[in-house]
Amino acid sequence: MARVEHALSAAVAQGLDQAAVAARLEALLARFTASTAAAADGDDAVDQLETATAEQVLDFIDNELGV
Numbered sequence: 412m413a414r415v416e417h418a419l420s421a422a423v424a425q426g427l428d429q430a431a432v433a434a435r436l437e438a439l440l441a442r443f444t445a446s447t448a449a450a451a452d453g454d455d456a457v458d459q460l461e462t463a464t465a466e467q468v469l470d471f472i473d474n475e476l477g478v
Contacts, residue, residue, distance in 0.1 A: 415460060418468035435476035 423429055443456070460468065 412461065414463060414465060415468050418465040418472075421465060422469060422472070432472070432476075435472070439476060 419432065422432060460471070463471070
């Protein structure tokens with residue numbers, strides 16, 4: 412999660428719209444917590460995010476959140 416925080420700080424430094432990023436992250440969080448049936452998949456996603464590089468997190472944000 413520290414890497415996500417760092418990647419978001421870098422995104423802000425690059426001039427991305429903070430409100431848009433926040434809204435998309437909130438949507439991602441809602442999807443992440445919406446279904447207990449998807450909990451196993453969510454654990455995999457958390458593991459992937461925890462080991463991801465900043466570039467991978469930004470790619471995830473671009474691809475999954477459309478920012």
